[in-house]
Amino acid sequence: NAGVTQTPKFQVLKTGQSMTLQCAQDMNHNSMYWYRQDPGMGLRLIYYSASEGTTDKGEVPNGYNVSRLNKREFSLRLESAAPSQTSVYFCASSLSSNQPQHFGDGTRLSIL
Amino acid sequence: AQRVTQPEKLLSVFKGAPVELKCNYSYSGSPELFWYVQYSRQRLQLLLRHISRESIKGFTADLNKGETSFHLKKPFAQEEDSAMYYCALQGGSEKLVFGKGTKLTVNP
Numbered sequence: 419n420a421g422v423t424q425t426p427k428f429q430v431l432k433t434g435q436s437m438t439l440q441c442a443q444d445m446n447h448n449s450m451y452w453y454r455q456d457p458g459m460g461l462r463l464i465y466y467s468a469s470e471g472t473t474d475k476g477e478v479p480n481g482y483n484v485s486r487l488n489k490r491e492f493s494l495r496l497e498s499a500a501p502s503q504t505s506v507y508f509c510a511s512s513l514s515s516n517q518p519q520h521f522g523d524g525t526r527l528s529i530l
Numbered sequence: 531a532q533r534v535t536q537p538e539k540l541l542s543v544f545k546g547a548p549v550e551l552k553c554n555y556s557y558s559g560s561p562e563l564f565w566y567v568q569y570s571r572q573r574l575q576l577l578l579r580h581i582s583r584e585s586i587k588g589f590t591a592d593l594n595k596g597e598t599s600f601h602l603k604k605p606f607a608q609e610e611d612s613a614m615y616y617c618a619l620q621g622g623s624e625k626l627v628f629g630k631g632t633k634l635t636v637n638p
Contacts, residue, residue, distance in 0.1 A: 422573075451625070458539065460616065460630035461574075468625075476625075508574065515625050518564060521574040 420444055424509050424522035431499045431529045439494040439525050441509030449515045450492035452476075452484060454505040455524070461508065467492055468515045499529045532557050534619045536629035543607050544637050551602040551632050553591075553617030562620040563600040565591055566628075569613045577602075577615070587611070607636045 425440045443450065451466040453476075463476030465484040473484050481503060483495045492511075496503055506526050510519040533556040543549050555561060565577040578586045580593040580600060591602045600617060617629040 449625075458630065460536075461628040463625065466625060510574075516562070516620055516622070518576050518579060519626060520576075523573045 422509055422511055422520055422522035424507075424525050426525060427523065428526045429528070431496075431527065433500060433529060435499050435529075437496045437499060437527070439496075439507055439509075439527075440491070441493065441522060442491045443509075443511040443520070444490065445511060445513075445520065446489070447511035447513050447520070448489070449512045449517075450486065451510040451512075451519060452482075452492070452494045453508045453510065454478065454503075455508060456505050464494065464507075466515075496527075501529050503527065504529045532561075532619050532621050532624060532627045534617050534627055534629035536615075536617055536632050538632045539630070540633050540635070542635045542637060545609055546606050549604050549607040549611070549634065549636070551615050551617075551634065553600045553602065553629060555598050555600065555617075555619045557598075557619060557621045559621055561593075563591070563593055564618040564620070564626070565589070565600075565602050566616040566618060567613050568616070568631075574616065607634075609636045609638060612636045 422443045448469045452464040453461045467473045467486040470489045509522040512519045535554045563580045566574045567577045568574045589604045616631045
C-alpha cells in the first residue's frame with residue numbers, strides 16, 4: 419500500500435499562475451483533507467471532504483478550491499497564486515472524520 | 531469550540547534526560563486526543579492516541595480531564611526523538627484540530 423500519495427513534491431510558481439495539487443489514497447478511506455503547514459502556525463485545515471461528493475471549508479479556504487474527484491482522489495487548486503500561499507501542503511485521509519488521519523509526504527510550493 | 535494549546539514552540543533537552551511536551555485542550559465534551567510526530571522533512575505520523583493507552587517508542591501520554599491536558603512524556607530522550615510534535619483533538623463527530631506544534635531537539 420502506498421497510503422496517501424501527493425504530486426508534485428516540489429513546485430515553484432510565479433504570482434498569478436494557477437496550479438493543481440493532486441492527492442490520492444489507496445486505503446478506501448471516506449474522508450480526505452488538505453492542510454498547509456507554516457512555521458509557527460502549525461497545521462491549518464484548508465478544505466476537507468467528509469465523504470465522496472461533499473466538500474467543506476476549513477480554517478483558511480480563501481484562494482483555494484478543491485475537487486473530490488472520486489473516493490480515492492482529492493485535488494487542491496490555486497487559481498491565481500499569491501506569495502502568501504508559499505507553504506508546505508499536506509493531504510490526509512481517514513476512514514471517517516472521527517478516525518486518525520494518515521498523511522502524505524507533502525508538497526513544497528514556492529510562489530515568487 | 532475545540533482548541534489545542536501547545537505552550538512551547540521549542541524544547542531542547544540532553545540525551546538521556548526526561549522530556550515532557552505539554553498539551554492543553556479546550557472542549558466541553560469527551561475528547562479524543564492524539565499525538566502526531568513529524569521527523570525532519572517527513573510526513574506526519576500518528577504517534578499515539580489516548581484511548582489505546584499504548585507506549586510507542588518509549589513515549590506515553592495520559593489524559594487528565596481535570597486539568598484538560600494530554601502531555602507527552604518520555605523518561606530518557608534519544609537523539610532520534612528530535613522532531614516536530616503535534617497534539618490534536620477530536621470532539622464527537624468534529625474533524626481533528628491541531629495545536630501549533632513543539633519542536634523537540636535532543637542534544638548529544
